[in-house]
Structure formats: C-alpha cells, structure tokens
Amino acid sequence: MRIILLLLIIFTSVSGNSQSSYSGSLGKYPINLIMYHYGDGDSRAYYVYDKFDTPITINGRLEAGELKLFEKDDSEKVFATLIFKDFKESDKTIKGKWISIDKSKTYEISLNKDFDIDYGDNIEWESKELIQSKSTKEHYFKTIITKEKGQFYGRISGVKIFQKKSDKLIQTIELDCQLFGIDNISVGDYNFDGIDDFSVFEASYSGPNTSSIYILRDSNSDKYLKSNFSGTSLEFDNDSKLIYEHNQCCAGRSHMNATYKVANNEMILIEQKCLEFDEEKEDFIEIECE
Numbered sequence: 001m002r003i004i005l006l007l008l009i010i011f012t013s014v015s016g017n018s019q020s021s022y023s024g025s026l027g028k029y030p031i032n033l034i035m036y037h038y039g040d041g042d043s044r045a046y047y048v049y050d051k052f053d054t055p056i057t058i059n060g061r062l063e064a065g066e067l068k069l070f071e072k073d074d075s076e077k078v079f080a081t082l083i084f085k086d087f088k089e090s091d092k093t094i095k096g097k098w099i100s101i102d103k104s105k106t107y108e109i110s111l112n113k114d115f116d117i118d119y120g121d122n123i124e125w126e127s128k129e130l131i132q133s134k135s136t137k138e139h140y141f142k143t144i145i146t147k148e149k150g151q152f153y154g155r156i157s158g159v160k161i162f163q164k165k166s167d168k169l170i171q172t173i174e175l176d177c178q179l180f181g182i183d184n185i186s187v188g189d190y191n192f193d194g195i196d197d198f199s200v201f202e203a204s205y206s207g208p209n210t211s212s213i214y215i216l217r218d219s220n221s222d223k224y225l226k227s228n229f230s231g232t233s234l235e236f237d238n239d240s241k242l243i244y245e246h247n248q249c250c251a252g253r254s255h256m257n258a259t260y261k262v263a264n265n266e267m268i269l270i271e272q273k274c275l276e277f278d279e280e281k282e283d284f285i286e287i288e289c290e
Contacts, residue, residue, distance in 0.1 A: 018118045019182060020089065021130060024111035026098055032131055033111055036182040037062050037089060044182045045069050046133040053140045053164040055133045058082055067096070082109065117145055117154060117179070124149040129160065132185040136196040138222070140164055141185050143200070144172075154179050159200060159215075161224060170222045175213060177202045190214045190229060191262050192241040197224070207248055209233055216265060229267050231258070243267060253277040256289060 022033045026047070033047040043062045046055045060069035060082075067087040071080040084096035096109040115128055129142040140162050147154035156177040161170040177184070180201040190197045199212040214229040232247040243260040255275045260267040274289040 018089075018116040019130065020116050021114045021128075022094065022111035023114055024109070026109050027107035031111075034131065034133070034182065043067060043069065046182075048131055048140070051165070053162070053167070054135055055131070055140070057133060062087065071098075084109075118147075119153055121150055121152055123147060125154075127157065128154075133183055134185050134187045134198070135164070136187055136198065136217075138164055139170065141198065143184050145179060156184060156200065159185070161222075163222070171224060173215065173224065173226060175200055177213060178204065180204075186212070188236055189238055190227070190236055191216050191265050192236075192238060193219060195219055205232070207252070209247055209249075227265060231260075231267070232256075242270070255284070 019034065019036045022035070023031070024033075025031060026049075030050040031047050032050070033045065035043060035045040037043045041061045041063050043060050045059060046057045048055050056071060058069040058071050060067065062068075065086055065088070067082075067084040069082040069084075070078045071082065073079050079101050081099050081101070082096055083099065084094055087094060087096075092113050094109075094111050094113075096111075098105075098107040098109055100106070117128060117130065125147050128145045130145055132141045132143060135141065142160045142162065143156045144158035144160065145154045146157040156175055156179055158172055158174045160172050162168065163170055177200050184201050186199045186201075187196055188199065189195065190199065195217045197214065197216045199214045202211045202213050204210050209232045211230070211232060212234070214227045214234075215224045216227045217224050229243075231243075231245040233245065235244045235246075237244065241262065243262065245256070245258040245260070247256040248254060253276065256272070257275075258272040259270045261270055262268070272289050274287050275284040276287045277283070278285045
C-alpha cells in the first residue's frame with residue numbers, strides 16, 4: 001500500500017520538483033539533508049549526522065515561503081520541528097532552526113546546496129551520488145544517478161554501500177532502475193535468514209504494479225549479492241516466511257496471485273491463482289494461468 005500511495009503522489013502531483021542535497025551543520029554537528037518538494041506543498045526530507053550515518057525522516061510542508069519539517073520519535077510523536085523561513089528551492093544557502101517540541105532546546109541550522117537532481121530533456125550529467133533514507137544497523141547507501149541528454153528523468157545506474165561511522169566503501173553494484181522520488185531504497189529480510197538485506201525500486205508499470213531489485217547480504221561477510229528474486233509488487237511475510245506476488249491489469253479486471261517460499265536464496269513457487277472478471281456472472285472467476 002505504501003508503494004501505491006507514493007506512486008499516486010509522484011505521478012499525480014501538479015509540479016514535482018527536483019531533489020536537492022545540502023550539507024552543513026545542525027548546532028555544532030555536521031549533517032547532510034535531502035529534500036523533495038511536491039506542487040501541493042508536501043515536502044519529503046531526511047537528514048543524516050555525519051558521525052552516525054543513520055538517516056532521520058523529517059517530512060513536512062512548504063507553505064508561503066516557510067518550510068516546516070517534523071522529527072518524530074519511535075512512537076511517531078513529534079519531538080522537534082525544523083523551520084526554514086523565507087525558503088526558496090533555488091537558494092544556494094539556507095538557514096533555519098531545530099526546535100524541540102517543548103521549546104527547551106534550539107539549534108541553528110546552516111546548509112549549503114551541493115546539487116539538485118533536475119528533470120528536463122536538455123539536462124545531462126555523468127553521475128551524482130545521493131545518500132538514501134533507509135539504512136541497516138551497519139551500512140548506509142548512496143544511489144548513483146546519471147542523466148543523458150534527451151531523457152527527461154535521470155536513472156539509477158548503481159548503488160554504493162558504506163560502513164557506518166568509518167564511511168568505508170564496502171561495495172558498488174551496477175543497476176539500471178527508474179528514479180523514484182525520494183525513496184529509492186527499502187530495507188528488509190528478504191530471504192528470511194535474520195539478516196537485513198535491501199532493495200532498489202526498479203520500475204512502475206500499469207496500475208499499481210511495481211518491481212524492485214532485491215540485494216541480499218552475505219551472512220559471512222559485509223558483501224551483498226544481487227538476487228534472482230523477481231515478480232510484481234512482491235510482499236515479504238517474515239512470520240510465515242513466505243513471499244506473495246500480486247499482478248493486476250485491465251483496469252482491475254484481471255488478477256494473478258502467487259505464493260513462494262525461499263530455498264537456497266531462490267524463490268520457489270508454491271501456489272498460483274488467476275482471476276478474471278466475468279461479465280455474465282458479474283463476478284471474478286478462476287482461469288488457467290498462462
């Protein structure tokens with residue numbers, strides 16, 4: 001459901017703007033901050049303390065030149081607000097304040113824009129590295145974004161994996177994926193071995209159908225391996241240790257549902273069912289899957 005809602009935001013937004021990467025300080029601490037603003041004022045953002053390398057989500061709104069971003073605790077309660085007055089997306093330098101919810105603590109924020117991820121047929125660049133909003137306990141990720149002239153949107157051509165705190169580059173993996181707003185990477189245990197893996201959003205198709213590249217952590221090292229996991233809109237159930245696939249087309253008149261188990265890091269089909277809407281019965285009937 002999260003993927004579907006994000007897709008609707010991205011593709012129905014009146015004027016989705018560029019992603020922007022900033023670096024500077026919050027109080028005395030160096031940080032990086034990533035922001036993406038939609039035409040309706042919705043702002044998606046996160047920041048990372050250089051010392052810890054763990055992304056902190058701070059979504060909010062941009063209205064009448066004032067940008068408010070909200071930092072929440074583990075129970076989803078807001079405990080701090082980041083405020084930038086007279087904010088313009090074109091500004092190369094921005095200043096604001098981090099204010100605790102009880103106003104007992106305030107820290108100055110000073111940031112310089114490092115780069116934008118712009119859209120347009122005439123824009124091109126070789127590569128820009130964008131730290132991502134999800135991380136594991138030990139590693140954080142940067143997507144490599146490239147853009148060729150004549151292509152309206154950039155593409156993700158790879159991902160870099162770094163050790164937290166030391167910033168040691170562990171691995172670079174080549175990819176070819178659609179640029180998906182601000183959330184291109186997700187973290188989860190996709191092969192149910194108790195170790196966090198990660199995935200990169202690959203593409204969106206008709207309706208709510210999506211695909212991702214699933215990259216599994218080697219249990220004996222810091223290395224990761226691109227898996228053979230594939231399918232449409234996969235969901236991973238860590239309780240049952242099963243993978244569910246759902247593919248729909250034709251304005252919701254045709255559905256395919258499948259269930260898989262994992263063995264030796266491979267998806268094994270357990271069950272598959274296909275349904276199609278029958279005009280005469282005015283209901284879905286089961287049909288043979290192709």
